[in-house]
Structure formats: structure tokens, C-alpha cells
Amino acid sequence: xxxxxxxxxxxxxxxxxxxxxxxxxxxxxxxxxxxxxxxxxxxxxxxxxxxxxxxxxxxxxxxxxxxxxxxxxxxxxxxxxxxxxxxxxxxxxxxxxxxxxxxxxxxxxxxxxxxxxxxxxxxxxxxxxxxxxxxxxxxxxxxxxxxxxxxxxxxxxxxxxxxxxxxxxxxxxxxxxxxxxxxxxxxxxxxxxxxxxxxxxxxxxxxxxxxxxxxxxxxxxxxxxxxxxxxxxxxxxxxxxxxxxxxxxxxxxxxxxxxxxxxxxxxxxxxxxxxxxxxxxxxxxxxxxxxxxxxxxxxxxxxxxxxxxxxxxxxxxxxxxxxxxxxxxxxxxxxxxxxxxxxxxxxxxxxxxxxxxxxxxxxxxxxxxxxxxxxxxxxxxxxxxxxxxxxxxxxxxxxxxxxxxxxxxxxxxxxxxxxxxxxxxxxxx
Numbered sequence: 001x002x003x004x005x006x007x008x009x010x011x012x013x014x015x016x017x018x019x020x021x022x023x024x025x026x027x028x029x030x031x032x033x034x035x036x037x038x039x040x041x042x043x044x045x046x047x048x049x050x051x052x053x054x055x056x057x058x059x060x061x062x063x064x065x066x067x068x069x070x071x072x073x074x075x076x077x078x079x080x081x082x083x084x085x086x087x088x089x090x091x092x093x094x095x096x097x098x099x100x101x102x103x104x105x106x107x108x109x110x111x112x113x114x115x116x117x118x119x120x121x122x123x124x125x126x127x128x129x130x131x132x133x134x135x136x137x138x139x140x141x142x143x144x145x146x147x148x149x150x151x152x153x154x155x156x157x158x159x160x161x162x163x164x165x166x167x168x169x170x171x172x173x174x175x176x177x178x179x180x181x182x183x184x185x186x187x188x189x190x191x192x193x194x195x196x197x198x199x200x201x202x203x204x205x206x207x208x209x210x211x212x213x214x215x216x217x218x219x220x221x222x223x224x225x226x227x228x229x230x231x232x233x234x235x236x237x238x239x240x241x242x243x244x245x246x247x248x249x250x251x252x253x254x255x256x257x258x259x260x261x262x263x264x265x266x267x268x269x270x271x272x273x274x275x276x277x278x279x280x281x282x283x284x285x286x287x288x289x290x291x292x293x294x295x296x297x298x299x300x301x302x303x304x305x306x307x308x309x310x311x312x313x314x315x316x317x318x319x320x321x322x323x324x325x326x327x328x329x330x331x332x333x334x335x336x337x338x339x340x341x342x343x344x345x346x347x348x349x350x351x352x353x354x355x356x357x358x359x360x361x362x363x364x365x366x367x368x369x370x371x372x373x374x375x376x377x378x379x380x381x382x383x384x385x386x387x388x389x390x391x392x393x394x395x396x397x398x399x400x401x402x403x404x405x406x407x408x409x410x411x412x413x414x415x416x417x418x419x420x421x422x423x424x425x426x427x428x429x
Contacts, residue, residue, distance in 0.1 A: 229392025
């Protein structure tokens, strides 16, 4: 059978490039040998049309609004699974058996505590420090206390490293929150499940233990689960790029936290809340928002609408929209920001500009409302996102590490600076 190829013509020469087809019939043109054969490279700013790898972890069809983890639709996982089970699925490729799930849960319970010396690291941060800065720094600091798992050369070392990171990151997150409020650290409770323990450590004070209701715990599980992976996004690509140098798992994950910190990535749901707050305070009404969003010269961006990948409704947003209603109904709380969000959504979806361009509400539009209702402050939103995205980062790091012939990432460029010129001594400048 003849291999299907694409033909590229450069000047009077032609080059045959292999065509690669994925299991979901995605088509890619393999340009691995292009520069060697022709001396040319491709130019694709922001990599919008470039596949950096083959991956078996997550499938997205942006045109149809499809998201699947290891082949399983996100809707099924949201309805039937929990975050830690999904984490196992992403990292090891299959849903765990009862025995595997019990073992993984026990490892997470055993690794929840931080070394006591790490508490001094928190004391070195001002209480105004951004939680994401503390999270990134502390992940690297944790690695110093566990040098035995840094190589990750065996399955046992990898499993141990995963347990350290996934479990301790929520303790770091909770301690960061407590530090910002000047409250004492609350140690993890081994009797509690993952998400319940996170909320317990964040919201418990010495005179009152916080016990999240099933409704709140489920909503938080959904937020983490729905953010667990999303293919080759900015932070995941960063983890893979850093990991390609054979940097250890802790260092690679810390780099992902830094990438996620950006307001266009992990800070997007925070930006939604800030925009809704501006509307609530009367600085801008909904009609003005819609008008400015349609004006390309205004510089205004309607946060929480549209998505780089999805050209249809974000399937995660559909799930969180219902969860948002459920949480607020349970809390018997009428949130003015949700009322504004609903009005903004209705206005946008009745406007042909948004409908024609399929600019629907995305996952950030609702996740911020839910976390606000739970009591999580906006500067902690990206930290929650990071906890959720951990399984995906780990899965991609491992997949790349296990790929035969994997090389260090080294993008090319088209140089546009000055041609060769001579150095001019300072007294002649």
C-alpha cells in the first residue's frame, strides 16, 4: 500500500511530505524532514496550525463541541466519576479497578502532609504574595525533600512522585490561602476525600471545622474534573517543552503553573468576575458591553465568551451551567453577578454578531461564579485551575518521556533583525 503524501512546491522543486491520520481521522502533514530536505521551515505564530506531538490522552473536536478523556466523553465522566478517578484515567490510560483506586487514594492520604521545614518557606513570603507565585515556588521546594523520586526512572518512582505532587499541591494551596488571611494552617484530615479535604483545610478555623456539603463538594469536583486536561494548551505545551529537556516532573509542573498564571489562560475566570463586578458597580451596562465587544477598535473583550478551540458550545460550560444553578439553589443565595451573567448571556445569544460567529459562553463564564459562591477569592481561582489541570500535565509529561526517539523541543524562527554589521567603539557612537 502506497503511503499517502502531500506535495509542497518551493520554487521549481517539489517535496513529498507524509500524511499522518489520527484515530479520529484528524489529518496532519508531517514536516519533520522539511528543513533537512529543502532548507525551509514553516512559520506558524502561536502554533495555531501546528501539531507538536502525537498524543493518546485527550480528543477535542472544536467544531462539534466534543471533549473526551482517553476516549470517554466528558459528559459521562462528569455524571459518573470524580476528580481523582479521572486523574488516574488520564495518567495511566484506563479507569482504575477498585483495588487500584483504593491504593491510589491511600497513597494520596499518606502524602498529604508537607515536611514541617516547608512551613518556613511560607513565612518568607509577604502575605500579599500572589498564590500562584507561592504554588510554583513550593512545588519546586517540595522536590528538594524527595530526591529519591526525582529521576522517575521506574514505575514505582513515577507513582510515588505523582502521589507527592497531586496530594501535596492541595495542602500548598490551602496554606497559601491561610497565609494571605493571616490564619493558622490547618493540617489535612486523613479521613476526608480529596476535594472535601481541600475545602476543609481552606475554610476551617480553630473554633469551627468546615465540612463541605455534598452539593458543594460535587460542584468543586466538577470544576477540577472539567479542567483536568485540554489537549495542547499553553500550560500543557509548556510542561511538555520543559520536560523534553528531561527536567524532572516537579520542575516541569512548576513551569506549567507559571504558564497558567497568565490572565489569558488560568486567569480567564477571574477576568469574568472582574468584568461582571464592573457592570454591577455601574461602570458599564450590558448594552454597552455588547456594543464594545462588537467594535474591534474598542479594545474591549467580552470575557468568558468564545474559545480558541471550540467553534461551537463549550461542552464543559453546559455542565457547569447546571452546576451553578444547583449550588446557588442549595445555598439559597441570589448572587447579583449571576443575574448579570444570565442577562449578558441572553443578550449575546440573541445578537446575530455572536450567534453567527458561535461565540458562546465557555467554561470560565460559570466556574468563577461557582467558586465565588463557595467562598473562594478571585486570586485563588488560578490555583484551583492548576490543581484541576495537574493530572493532564502529569499525563503529558509521562507520555512524552515514554515516546521512543523523543527529542528536546527546539522551535525555529525567521530572523528579521539587522544583517551583519561592524561593532562601533563607544567614542564613535
